[in-house]
Amino acid sequence: MTDISAVTAEERAAKEALTTAPSSAMIEDSHGHVTNTGISNEKLAMWVFLGSECLLFGGLISTFMLYKENNEAGGPLPSDLYDIPFTSISSFVLLMSSLTMVLAVAAIGRGDHRKLRTWLLATALLGGIFISGQVYEFQLFVKEGMGFTTNTASSAFYALTGFHGVHVSIGIVMLISAFTLSARGRIPTGSESIEIIGLYWHFVDVVWIVIFTVVYLIK
Amino acid sequence: MSLTPTEAGPLALPTGNGRGPARNPLGVFSRPRTTTGWRSWVTTVDHKKIGIMYGAAALVFFVIGGIEALLIRVQLATPSGQLLSADLYNQVFTMHGTTMVFLVVMPIGSALMNYLIPLQIGARDVAFPRLNAFGFWVFLAGGLMLNSSWLLGHAPDGGWFNYAPNNGVAFSPHHGIDFWNMGLIMTGLASLTGAINLIVTCLNMRAPGMTLMKMPVFTWMALVTQFLLLFAIPVLTSAQFLLMFDRLFGANFFNVEAGADPLLWEHLFWIFGHPEVYIMILPAFGVVSEIIPVFSRKPLFGYPFMVFSGIAIGFMGWGVWAHHMFASGIGPISVAAFSVSTMFIAVPTGVKVLNWLATMWGGKLRFSTPMLFAIGLVSMFTIGGLSGVTHAVSPSDTQQTDTYYIVAHFHYVLFGGALLGFLGGFYFWWPKAFGYALDDKLGKVNFWVILIGFNMTFGPMHILGLQGMPRRIYTYSDGYGFNFWNFVSTIGAFIIALAVVMFFANIVVSRRRARAAAKVMAADPWDGRSLEWMVPSPTPEHNFDEVPVITQFDDFWHRKYGEDDKGRPVRIAATADVVQTGDATDVHLPSPSYWPLVLAAGLPIVGYGLIYNLWLCLVGGLFVIAAIYGLTLEPASDDEAPHDHGGHGPAGDDTTTGAEAAPEQEAALVD
Structure with missing residues (x-):
């Protein structure tokens, strides 16, 4: 407005x-x-919104920390099933998507619309690979006997990583929407919208670094 | 803020190919154009109309919540009451608390903040007008969904804080608590979008010269409130999502059988819940800080202290939540720490009370209705604050937990504090919003009736609580000594009901009289101090003909008054020469839109779908996604609308500045 x-x-x-x-x-x-x-109002609004998101993830991360060793209801703990090398690779893919996002923001700054679309698509693709990895991991865990309702640790694990996955998916939708708009010539040179999507995307990445550390790495 | 509307915004979406602006991006709606009638209200993006709708909806919910309160009081008037069954009583007190907190006090705050913030900072609207409209509609949808549980079998019955594991399917097998979850997630979304919007508005859209330390105290308190909402609401939302997963999909977050810790819910709820009490009271503090200087004809005493004590309350409000949990076994160190922090938070609150008194000290007091309500807040809130300090002392709190003493305390701060302040605010700003004043004589009677009724209702609860009468028990036996004060309390509740009827009667009478007299309301009926009194009453759609340039705090007052050598105000300009006329015609305003309403209408479909049939979620979800794209791709202003472009360059050059960024719109929906 x-x-x-x-x-x-x-x-x-x-x-x-x-x-x-x-x-x-x-x-x-x-x-x-x-x-x-x-x-600008739009960019400030995104910053303010991301501040709020910190508390949303804060609540979910605290819940996981409380329950991560709790399988009183039976079944495996998430920490029994982690495949750290696999998740490390998918985390690396997500981190690289932050780089391509930066390149997309730089491209629109220069007015290079073709490069913009390339990097937007690359970012969305890397995000997509991350999500596919998560889906693969989830179905593997379910096969190994840890469903969403198996125990409190599993509920907390799927809720936290699932919320993050939904955030990444929404980011992908925004990237593809931006790609489509750009293809129709509706994102002018210097437009701040790509940068604002970028803020969201980097935030989701940073949250994943916290989640990967807290959930997967710290015993 | 663009300097001229011909300039492309940062998110501009050029329409391309010279086809002209896309009026109906998804080919569904043509742009609404009406400025009168019901359609102008459902499509409005004007912060003033949205504020009025928040107020009207809150008053309707106030009547519903009030009827629930009367049912409780009738049930408890005599021992072994027969009006409500135990089960129905649980539903009634749960809905009374939930309604009053989320659907009455919070939205009345939103009503005043939406209406007043842009006026007090010299802006033409909020930063994101359509997001603002969405916030109202999703609040309304959430409130209606919550209340629809009455018609769909069973209302929520877990109390407004809905403790685990009592909120699980095992103990509450009906869908009531699911409605509580969905309804409050939606009102939470309204609060979140409102917080983002109003924070950006306060930080970015102040008139030239209005630095932060020249903002009126109401706007300051509103800003602190919005930051509290921004950070508190997502914690509640995450807890509600976990509860929803438990209840609908069999997760184990609060399932004690699976080893879950019920304290998790208490912590998450009160980390939200304690900032929430400041969310409810700070706007009322702001209202009183506006009323008292005007009716004392003195500047607010210690303006920076008022601002910083508000900010201090905002910060310290995050460090006191476990004082709601002294009886839950959190351990002596936690209890001691939260006890001390709770006593500390009384300090900035005390600063405020003393500053209000110092503002009145030596002032030329006028006891008009708004002033009476403001003094009512100061005195009643002080009583509630003092009984609050007795809860901070944990040994004494252990005696008081879950008794009527607690009920007495929070009604003194919420009813005697927030609600009296808001009613004062209604009497104060009514002429500005509607162009006629509420009758002062009736208002004064209204005040005294409500004050007597309030003290009769909640005063005796202190005694009942200390005698040991527990909360949330649907009846009591004869012979405990509870009979007399319970009966007094019930009489008091009906006196409050009478006062509420008088308030509505006052609206009807004053409105009718104003219509008959056909007099034009003065812009500045109270000899006010802040910028909203500079524009005509009722406020024109564009607010300011010309955005004022601010040089000092209370700038509008200082345009009217100078000071003599003893510091007394001396009139330097006639009010009529200082106020604006409201006849500017070349102001470019954001255009109305259907999309906020459509988006808000999609969310309850998802909510009902989660409860009854997941296929319905798909329908609602598609609805929501379509509406997000509609909202995002629709230009913020409709360039084909017939308005005067005088002096703004060729109309064809008006670029369609695109709306809120897609990011926050889409992302906001996740929580």
């Missing part, structure tokens, strides 16, 4: 006067839009 502040000429003059004044609270962001912080 960038244009609700449609402003009359006098206001514009007043704002400009204030931007040059030393006590000014109005700063132009990189697109020439006047906001108090200098960050």
Whole structure:
């Protein structure tokens, strides 16, 4: 909603006067839009939203930490079944997708729309590989006797990693949507939308680093 | 904020091929254009209309929750009451608490914040108007879904905090608690989107010159509240998802038989639940901090202290949650630590109370209705705050846990605090929102009736609690000494009901009188201090003809008054010369949209689907996905709408600035 502040000429003059004044609270962001912080509303909203997401994952990670050794109801613990080399590889794939995401943001900054689409697709593809790995791992665990309802540890494991998987999937949908829009010429050079999707994507990656450490690596 | 509407926004989606702006991106709807009638309300993105709808919906739920309260009081009026069965009583008190917290106090706060924040910071709307509309509709959908449980067999019966393992299928085999889960996940989504929206609005859209430390205290308290919501709601949402997995898909998070720890729910719930009490009270503190200076004709005493004590409450509110759990066996060290932190949080609250008193000290007091309600908050909240300190002392709390003493305490802070403040706010800002004032004489009677009824209802509960009467028990036997005060309390509850009827009657009477008199409401009827009094009453759609440039705190007041050498206010300009006329015609506003409503309507379908039939989830899910794309791809403003573009360059150059980014829209749905 960038244009609700449609402003009359006098206001514009007043704002400009204030931007040059030393006590000014109005700063132009990189697109020439006047906001108090200098960050566009959309980007600030994404940052604020990600702050909230930290607490969502915080609740789920705490739950897992409480229950990770708890199989009083029988069945295997998640830690009995982990295939660390396999999960390490899929984690590496997800981390690499952050790199391709950065390349996509750089491409739109330069106005290289073809490269933008390439890197968006690469990022989505790497995310897809990660999700496939997760699905494969889940079905293997189920075959080995650890279903969602087997014990409290298994419930906590699937809930936490599943929530993360859903977040990655939503990210993939956003990437593909951005790809499609770009193919139809609707993402102009310098558009901030790719950067905002990138913020989300990096966040999901960072959360995975925490989850991989807490869930898989720490005994 | 763009400087001119002809400039491409950062997320601009050029329409390409010169086909002109896409008016109905998914080919479903054409853009709504009406500005009157019901359609203008369901498609509105105007923060003022959304605020009014929040208020109206909250008042409807207030009546429902109030009827539930009366049922409780009738049941308890005499020993061995026969009105409600034990099972029905559980449902009624659960729904009373849940309704009053999530569907009354929180949305009245949202109503005031939505209406006032943009006006107080000199903005034309919130940062994301359509997200704002979505927030309201999903709140309404959640509230209706929760209440639909009454019609679909069984209402939730686990208490508003719904402790595990009592909330499991084994102990509550009906679908009531599933409705509680789905309904509150939806209202939580409303709170989350609202928090993102209003935080960005406060941080990014202030008028030139309005630094953070020049913001009105109401806006400051609203900002702190929104940060609390932002971080508290997802914790509740994660707990509710876990409970949903337990109840609907057989997971083991709260299944004690499988070795689950029921304290997990208590911790997650109260990590949300304690910030929640500040979420409910801080907006009311903000309201009172606006009312008292106006009716004392003095600036707020210690503005920075008011702001920083609010922020301190916001931070410390996160470190006190386990004082709800002193009786749950969390160990002496935890108990001692949370006991001390709970006593500490009384300090910033005390700072506020003293600053309100100091604001009134030596002021030229006018005891109009809003002022009476504000003083009512200060005094009643102080009583509730003091009984709160007695819970902080854990040995004493162990005696009080689960007795009516607790019920007395939280009604003194929530009813005597939040609700009296909000009613004062209604009386104060009613002329601004509706263009007529509520009758002052009736309002004063209203205040005294509610004050007497309130103290008669909840005062005796202190005594009952200390005598040992437990909460959440559907009846008591004769001979415990509970009879007299319970009866007094029930009479008090009906006096409150009378006061509520008087409030609604006041609206009807004042409105009718205003229509007959056909007088124009003054922009500044109370001789106010903050920017909302600078625009005409009722507020024009575009808020400000010209965004004011701010030089100091209480800028509007200082445009009217200077000071003599003794610091007394001296009129320097007539109010009529300072206020705006509201007749600007060239203001470009965001256009109405159907999509927020469509998106919000899809979510309860998913909710009912999870409870009854998973196929329904697929239908609802498709609905939601379609609506997200509709909302995201729809331009924020409708360039073909017939509005005056005077001075804004050729209309064809108006780029369709795309809306909220897809990311937060889609991602928000996950939690």
